[in-house]
Amino acid sequence: xxxxxxxxxxxxxxxxxxxxxxxxxxxxxxxxxxxxxxxxxxxxxxxxxxxxxxxxxxxxxxxxxxxxxxxxxxxxxxxxxxxxxxxxxxxxxxxxxxxxxxxxxxxxxxxxxxxxxxxxxxxxxxxxxxxxxxxxxxxxxxxxxxxxxxxxxxxxxxxxxxxxxxxxxxxxxxxxxxxxxxxxxxxxxxxxxxxxxxxxxxxxxxxxxxxxxxxxxxxxxxxxxxxxxxxxxxxxxxxxxxxxxxxxxxxxxxxxxxxxxxxxxxxxxxxxxxxxxxx
DNA sequence: AGTGAGGCCTGAAAGC
DNA sequence: TGCTTTCAGGCCTCAC
Numbered sequence: 001x002x003x004x005x006x007x008x009x010x011x012x013x014x015x016x017x018x019x020x021x022x023x024x025x026x027x028x029x030x031x032x033x034x035x036x037x038x039x040x041x042x043x044x045x046x047x048x049x050x051x052x053x054x055x056x057x058x059x060x061x062x063x064x065x066x067x068x069x070x071x072x073x074x075x076x077x078x079x080x081x082x083x084x085x086x087x088x089x090x091x092x093x094x095x096x097x098x099x100x101x102x103x104x105x106x107x108x109x110x111x112x113x114x115x116x117x118x119x120x121x122x123x124x125x126x127x128x129x130x131x132x133x134x135x136x137x138x139x140x141x142x143x144x145x146x147x148x149x150x151x152x153x154x155x156x157x158x159x160x161x162x163x164x165x166x167x168x169x170x171x172x173x174x175x176x177x178x179x180x181x182x183x184x185x186x187x188x189x190x191x192x193x194x195x196x197x198x199x200x201x202x203x204x205x206x207x208x209x210x211x212x213x214x215x216x217x218x219x220x221x222x223x224x225x226x227x228x229x230x231x232x233x234x235x236x237x238x239x240x241x242x243x244x245x246x247x248x249x250x251x252x253x254x255x256x257x258x259x260x261x262x263x264x265x266x267x268x269x270x271x272x273x274x275x276x277x278x279x
Numbered sequence: 280a281g282t283g284a285g286g287c288c289t290g291a292a293a294g295c
Numbered sequence: 296t297g298c299t300t301t302c303a304g305g306c307c308t309c310a311c
Contacts, residue, residue, distance in 0.1 A: 002305095034287080034306070058305080076304045077289080093289085111288045113305055156282070165306080173304065267283070269304070 002074040004058060004137065004170030005213030010080055011055040014062070014105075017082045021100040022049045023064070030095040034075065035115040037096065044068050044118040045098070057133050057169035061124060069121040071129065075113025081106040132166040137206050142168065144200030151191040151199075158194065159187035160267045162206075171206065174241045175213065177272045179205040181240045181248075186278045187271045188264070212237065240272040248274035 002010070023045050031037040038044075048064035055061070062070040074080070081088075083104045088097065096107040096116055107116055119127060134150070135142050150167050151158075161167055162176040171179070180187050182205035185198055194202070216237060239249045244263040247255050253276045262275050 073305085075288090075306085109288095110290070111304085113288065153281080160282095163305090268285090270302095 002058065002076070002078065003172035003175055003213075004055075005175075005210055005216075007055050007058045007060060007074065007170075008214050009217050010074070011053060011060050013082060014060065014080070015053045017103055018050055018100045018105065019053055020050060021102050022047065024099045024101065026099065027097045028095065029090075029097075030112070033095075033109075033112050033115045034073075035117050037116060038118065041116075041118055045070060050100070056125075056130065057136070057165060058172075059129060063121055067121050068118050069124050070116065070118055071124060071127075072107075072116045073114045073129075075109060075111060075115070077111040078107065078109040078114035081108060134165060134167040134169045137168055137170055137210055142203060142207075144196055144198075144203050147199040147203060148194070148196055151194075154191040156191050157187060157266050158185060158189045158191045158202075159271050160269075161191035163267070163269065168206065170210070173269050174238065175206070175209050177241050178209045178239060181273060181278060182209055184278050187266065187273050240274060243272060248277060250274075251276050 025046050026042040028037050028041060031039075044066075045064060045068065048066040048068060050062055051065045052063035053060070054063075058073060060070075060072040060074075062072065064070070072080075081094075083106060084102075086099065086104060088104050088106055091106075091108065093110045094106050094108045095112070098105040098107075107114075124130070135146060147168075151161055154161055159176050159180060162171050162179065163173065177187065179202065183198070183201040185194065185202060240261050243261045245255070245260045247253070248261050251274060253260075258276055261272055264271050264273075
């Protein structure tokens with residue numbers, strides 16, 4: 001399930017593969033996504049050159065030289081396959097194909113929670129996708145104080161607040177648990193109950209956890225593959241996610257007594273934490 | 280306004 | 296063994 005690190009990894013792979021290239025054509029097999037793929041999608045991008053590729057939150061923004069842009073989101077099961085061959089064998093859940101001079105991009109998404117669409121480049125940042133988007137974790141203005149102010153009126157659990165893309169963008173369910181573990185903060189604490197020192201620690205942890213994941217090439221769970229088809233390996237570095245009952249990395253507690261890493265459900269999403277270290 | 284629940288979607292895993 | 300049910304989750308909409 002692509003979170004910020006995975007999207008960053010995919011964006012970098014796309015840059016290396018197709019930046020500067022001309023789009024020769026596109027084919028859409030299924031248009032029913034979170035946002036319906038517009039009928040003129042293929043025409044809008046055909047013969048345009050790719051002039052810029054960047055990540056915004058969990059979106060990939062591909063800017064073309066015809067004042068149009070492609071906006072792409074991978075939902076939770078989306079993959080982009082970068083194929084060198086022109087003749088690509090169609091696989092199950094391949095929904096759209098973009099042919100460039102050098103390669104073919106295939107959008108595969110079993111659950112179709114993602115989306116790919118076109119819009120005017122000048123409209124991208126004004127669009128509904130970004131109207132409420134929160135700060136990027138790597139923005140220089142992101143600080144403990146930002147969290148304190150943004151969360152002052154929030155009584156929801158801090159873990160649930162981290163998933164709210166209008167506060168800090170890019171954090172998904174895995175890294176929310178991981179960042180709170182790193183910061184030693186209990187996921188059930190009210191979002192507005194942390195001290196400034198704790199907000200600072202949380203900010204540090206968010207950045208550290210995301211940076212580590214980007215470095216590792218994005219994590220792999222069952223739905224995620226790097227665009228070139230290889231698998232990431234950050235899942236081996238998860239400290240608490242999906243480790244119910246196991247001893248946490250940093251504590252020497254007797255798991256027969258403490259039960260080890262705990263799993264709870266918050267706002268319909270599973271949360272993992274160490275009940276000994278996180279306060 | 281803030282919050283929680285429900286829905287979209289499919290495949291893997293668990294349950295019977 | 297083979298069927299049915301549950302679960303996973305990013306993000307949106309809706310009701311309170």
